[in-house]
Amino acid sequence: MTTATLHEKQAKDQRSLDEQEIRALINSMHKAHHDKNGAAIAALYDRQAAVFNLAPPLTHVGVDVEEKQRWLDSWATPVEIESRDLRVTISGDLAFVHGFIRLRGTKKGPEGPVDFWMRETLSLERQKGTWRIVHEHTSVPFYMDGSLRPAFDLKP
Known part of the structure; x- marks a missing residue:
């Protein structure tokens, strides 16, 4: 050779x-949502991560554990998250x-039952040998027919 x-x-x-390792991190995030463990979710993110999720405001810096826990506590059941068609691209520590x-x-x-698909993009950085989320963007498409309705009925 x-x-x-x-x-x-x-x-x-x-x-x-x-x-x-990255897929294991994502699975850990899903388990932490299921277990309603806000601290475990926050531990996967860099403290200065740029987070563009569905909740206002337009951007968050890092994950506020108390805010995340309040959201998790607003669920009567576990929060189930399923990934599909994830593509992972790695270059060095990014x-x-x-x-x-x-x-x-x-x-x-x-609100009752919730069940919808959304798009997700994560950027990760290896920090001291551990992958951390440094950027997250989730979004739900909306209908461009003038109604501005979220397209919760779409499936991959």
Whole structure:
């Protein structure tokens, strides 16, 4: 095996390990939602992460554990999150993930059952050997027919 071939194999092996770690992080986030554990969710993010999620305002800096816990506590059932079609791209200590996530459960109060798909993009950075989310963007498309209705009925 040539030195170049050996380096290519090592790089491929490292990318494979990194992807496994990133997918494990995403699974940990899903489990923390199911368990309604706001602190466990926040621990996956950089403190200065740029978060563009569905909740106002337009942007958040990091994850506010108390705010996240209040949201989790507004659910009567576990918050089920399912990923689909996630693509992971890794370059050194940076990674980019995009795909779809399904949010399911039953809210307390008049909202009742919730079940819809949305788009998600995550950027991660390896910090001191651990992957952390440094950017998150989730969105729900809306109908461009003038009604501005969210397209909660779409599925991947």
